[in-house]
Amino acid sequence: MTTIDRVSTADPGELSDSRKRLALLILCGAVFLDALDISLLGVSLPSIKTGLGLSDGSLQWLVSGYTVGYGGFLLLGGRVADIWGRRRTFMAATVVFIVASLLGGILTAGGLLIATRVLKGIAAGFTAPAAMSLITTTFREGDERNRALGVFAMTGAGGYSFGLVLSGVLTEIDWRLVFFAPGVIAIAVLLASPLIKADGPRTGGSKIDAAGALTVTLGVMLLVYGLVQAPAWGWASAGTIGTLAGAVALLVAFVAIEARHRSPLVPLSLFRSRSLSTANLVSVVWAGSTIGWQFVATLYLQETLHYSALTTAFAFLPLGVIIVAVAKFAAGPLVGRWGTRAVVTIGMLIQATGVLLYLGVGVGSGYTTAILPGIILHGIGNGLVYPTVNIAGVSGVADERQGVAAGLITASYQVGAGVGVAVLAAVLTATGGADAGVAHFRWAFLVAGLFSVAGLLVGFFGLRPTAAAAVAAPAERAASRPLSEAAAER
Structure with missing residues (x-):
């Protein structure tokens, strides 16, 4: 493991295990909200289009506006958190998120509604790195932090899956509720935020x-x-x-x-860490594969198998459940035992297998025989890779740079998601002639699988065999034992 500037020296003795778990619960609320807000609009878009008379272009920007704001401000958000104070940044950005959510449920003009989505994305660009860096500076580097980041990743997957289902339920009542719901949850997170350990603004070299x-x-x-x-x-x-x-x-x-x-804003010395640089590259191709695959699979289920939007949401539900289980119970312990290279390689191999299974889909494919096996493998791969690249991306980074490191890894994910969807959409367009049938979907699934294979190769050759094993040094494992035992008892 390469030490960057100064290895993180968070003193876990400052908080009891119960206070740490409470802080983790609150901070996980941020990533839950970010993931929920990305998926929540999915099923409700047709109702929003009808209700407000929006064009297809405007409808697309209800989703894309959030992504652009989120991806664009992650690095700045991480640096502001490092300088101004992580808890302060987290709380201020949560207030903006709440205001934008409530306005989104009230406004009726398409342009203004899109503006609230961009504003929410910008707010998430500050809350996400602030929350992740609060976790990495609260929990001791090693088994303790690995478990915390596993829970953090698990919560994101759960929020995304829950958002798909909740979107269908709320749309049946009133589509405006999909804008209000994240704001209500954010209010609860904001009210609990003072319980997080405070960290004051940095001194020295603190200018933006x-x-x-x-x-x-x-x-x-x-x-x-x-x-x-x-x-x-x-x-x-x-x-x-x-x-x-x-x-x-x-x-x-x-x-x-x-x-x-x-x-x-981002010291180039950070990239001297082979672990950090590789983790960011893996995050790009991993997100390109998983988000691109879900984009194509959604179109296939609805356009070829004629699933309804709500049925499609429930079809993907096992994906989120499996990611949550693997991220919580398997990823952290496996990283501590085998290291990041082994876990990323195995995870990407499983994910690639799950994606490439879809090369055999057809016009009459059954859910349990053709769709579900790929979803199960995809979920296992996701649950292993996502928390592991987060661990690798912040390991050995000085406390005062944790916000930037967290912003980098999250920005890599956002860019990868954009690349994956754009490339696979282009593949669908290029191969989708009048007599294409399901062939254009198979070509797109092949490209998504190649993204996963690329992630496997980058992780295997870029991560050192001992990079994450060193993170779980015996002394640190002993120091984190009370938290680990408490987590096992839950």
């Missing part, structure tokens, strides 16, 4: 790198925007090429600025 913040935020937002719009514009169109070229230029400028700045 304004030029770096501007270039990376605009660069990532432009990249995500270009990827989202590429299927509609065409990959060879002037709009797509210009947008992506602009994003690349801004990100290159960002790297140049960071190399010269005395207090950079």
Whole structure:
């Protein structure tokens, strides 16, 4: 494991095990909300379109606007949390999230409704790295932190799956409830936030790198925007090429600025860690595979097998349940025993197998024989990989850089999700002629499987065999034993 600037030195003796578990519960509320808000609109979009008379383009931006805001502000959000104080940043951004949620349930103009979604995404760009870095600085690096991050990942998967089902239930009552529901949950999280350990603002080198913040935020937002719009514009169109070229230029400028700045937004020294750099690359291709696969599978279930939106949501329910179980009970202990390389490699292999099973689907495929086996394998792979890349992405990072490291790994996931959906949408378009049948879906599933294989190779060759095993050193395992035993008793 490479130590970056200074190894994290969170003193777990400052909080009792019960206070730590309470803090973890509250912080997991943030990732639950982020995941819930991404999936909650899925089933309700047709009702929203009818209720407000929105165009297909406007409807798309109810989802994409959140993603652009979220992905664009993650790095800035992580740095602000490191400087201004993580709990303070978490609470302030939660207030913005609540206001945007409540406004979204009231407004009737499509443009304003999209604006609230962008605002919620920006708020999530601050709460997510603040919450994750609060966890990594509260729990001792090793088994204790691995278990906490496993629960954190599990909660995200649970929020996404719960959102799919809840979306169908709330839409049956009134589609406006899908905007109000996250705000109500966020109010509960905000009221409980003072129970989290306070951390004051940093002193020394605490100025925000304004030029770096501007270039990376605009660069990532432009990249995500270009990827989202590429299927509609065409990959060879002037709009797509210009947008992506602009994003690349801004990100290159960002790297140049960071190399010269005395207090950079993202110190380039972070990437000297082979574990951190590899974890971010794995996160990109892993998200491209899993989110892209779900995008294609949803279309296949509804367009070919003629599932209703609510039936589709329930069809994916086992995915979330399995991810939750594997992330909570298996990922952390396996990382402690085998290390991150082994767990990522095995997880990506299982996920690739699950995705590639869909090469055999047809017009009359049954759920239990053709659909469910791939979902089960996909869930196991997800449950192993997601918490493990989070562990690898923050291991050995100094406390004062934990927010940035958390922002990096989450931003990698968002960019990967955008790449995966955009690429697979392009594959569907390119192979979906009038007589294509289900062939275009099979081509898209093949590409999603190749993303998983790429993640397997990157993880196997990029992560060192001992990288995560060192995280679970015997002394740290002994120090974290009370929490581990308490978690096992629950």
